[in-house]
Amino acid sequence: MKIWVGINVLTQIASPVVISLCQQFFxxxxxxxxxxxxxxxxxxxxxxxxxxxxxxxxxxxxxxxLMFIDDDMVLHESGDTFKSxxxxxxxxxxxxxxxxxxxxxxxxxxDPSDSKTKVVKLPTFDDYKSAIDENGLFEVDAVGFTCVLxxxxxxxxxxxxxxxxxxxxxxxxxxxxxxxxxxxxxNVKIFVDTKVPTGHLLEPEVxxxxxxxxxxxxxxxxxPPVKENNDRGDEYLKQLEESMNEA
Amino acid sequence: MxxxxxxxxxxxxxxINVDLEPSCNPDVIANFIVxxxxxxxxxxxxxxxxxxxxxxxxxxxxxxxxxxxxxxxxGTLLVSYPEFIKCAKNxxxxxxxMRTFWKATIYGRQLYRSDFHVALMYTPEFTEYLEQExxxxxxxxxxxxxxxxxxxxxxxxxxxxxxxEELQRRLLCATS
Numbered sequence: 532m533k534i535w536v537g538i539n540v541l542t543q544i545a546s547p548v549v550i551s552l553c554q555q556f557f558x559x560x561x562x563x564x565x566x567x568x569x570x571x572x573x574x575x576x577x578x579x580x581x582x583x584x585x586x587x588x589x590x591x592x593x594x595x596x597l598m599f600i601d602d603d604m605v606l607h608e609s610g611d612t613f614k615s616x617x618x619x620x621x622x623x624x625x626x627x628x629x630x631x632x633x634x635x636x637x638x639x640x641x642d643p644s645d646s647k648t649k650v651v652k653l654p655t656f657d658d659y660k661s662a663i664d665e666n667g668l669f670e671v672d673a674v675g676f677t678c679v680l681x682x683x684x685x686x687x688x689x690x691x692x693x694x695x696x697x698x699x700x701x702x703x704x705x706x707x708x709x710x711x712x713x714x715x716x717x718n719v720k721i722f723v724d725t726k727v728p729t730g731h732l733l734e735p736e737v738x739x740x741x742x743x744x745x746x747x748x749x750x751x752x753x754x755p756p757v758k759e760n761n762d763r764g765d766e767y768l769k770q771l772e773e774s775m776n777e778a
Numbered sequence: 779m780x781x782x783x784x785x786x787x788x789x790x791x792x793x794i795n796v797d798l799e800p801s802c803n804p805d806v807i808a809n810f811i812v813x814x815x816x817x818x819x820x821x822x823x824x825x826x827x828x829x830x831x832x833x834x835x836x837x838x839x840x841x842x843x844x845x846x847x848x849x850x851x852x853g854t855l856l857v858s859y860p861e862f863i864k865c866a867k868n869x870x871x872x873x874x875x876m877r878t879f880w881k882a883t884i885y886g887r888q889l890y891r892s893d894f895h896v897a898l899m900y901t902p903e904f905t906e907y908l909e910q911e912x913x914x915x916x917x918x919x920x921x922x923x924x925x926x927x928x929x930x931x932x933x934x935x936x937x938x939x940x941x942x943e944e945l946q947r948r949l950l951c952a953t954s
Contacts, residue, residue: 765790767788775917
């Protein structure tokens with residue numbers, strides 16, 4: 532078996548991430564001694580270039596899987612993230628993680644419509660807990676590629692570039708949407724593995740399942756949410772006139 | 779009498795609520811962008827709350843001319859709108875992590891046909907424009923609860939004489 536591992540590093544990696552990667556790579560070598568791993572961590576390369584080049588090289592080297600790990604991901608302390616993702620045996624499977632920005636939503640997306648063919652609108656899948664199966668997995672329509680394992684068979688069914696950053700869409704979501712729309716929504720299985728949740732580095736905190744609620748509460752205390760105000764009636768007029776009279 | 783132009787679902791008690799959309803159940807259904815169905819100098823106050831940004835700029839002259847016509851001399855106009863500079867800055871800064879919200883303050887929520895913002899509202903230009911249309915600016919304030927919105931209070935006065943360039947601009951607006 533051959534695995535291409537692309538790590539998106541701009542300039543440097545924070546120390547918690549280094550430790551988790553060391554643990555991860557040690558376990559990969561120990562559990563899969565006969566597997567060939569290619570590690571690619573280019574310096575100062577844009578994320579879509581890194582991913583596209585990784586995909587092309589994975590195909591050129593006849594790899595079975597392509598794995599991406601972002602440089603701000605603290606992987607599961609067991610070091611078995613790769614093992615768990617591999618055993619899930621899905622087309623695309625991501626280790627469960629959360630977005631870095633408030634309100635720290637899960638990094639997975641699901642189209643709530645019943646359409647069997649085309650994936651169009653993708654809100655985040657907030658209610659994922661009820662969808663987790665007995666294997667600790669739940670199915671979605673797209674994932675962020677913070678820590679993801681992709682079968683190279685999928686790449687063979689697409690033409691490059693595989694990853695393109697658009698104004699309203701990052702390169703990872705673009706890939707998921709494109710492959711789903713090309714092959715049919717039912718024919719591509721994208722899952723999230725909750726057995727090996729990852730932490731997303733916030734500096735200095737790590738956002739994960741256990742820290743998320745506290746971080747949301749702290750953020751909302753410091754920055755009370757702005758509610759969209761559609762009231763332009765009597766109360767609104769009264770406030771305006773009061774503020775004008777104060778002038 | 780008071781007029782609440784472009785009321786939508788936000789009615790003001792004691793004012794005549796006017797909108798061109800019948801589903802809002804306004805007091806008067808009228809295309810006030812083209813003409814306001816009231817006599818000259820019959821209105822004491824006009825409210826234009828978060829409406830002007832939904833009207834294309836080349837139609838602003840028509841609507842403010844109409845407002846000027848129906849207002850009594852010294853009558854007041856209250857206009858509120860999202861301040862583009864503040865909304866754009868909040869979008870760029872991803873203020874409070876609400877980039878989608880700030881985008882909507884610039885372009886509108888786009889939930890239905892008229893829910894689009896099509897005029898960029900920039901207070902220094904807008905107040906100068908109102909002065910050209912025959913209004914005296916009484917006060918300019920940010921809204922109390924949402925300071926990225928601006929409120930302008932103005933009073934109807936005699937129109938100032940305008941020169942050749944302004945005349946040409948008005949002729950262009952009238953024919954568009």
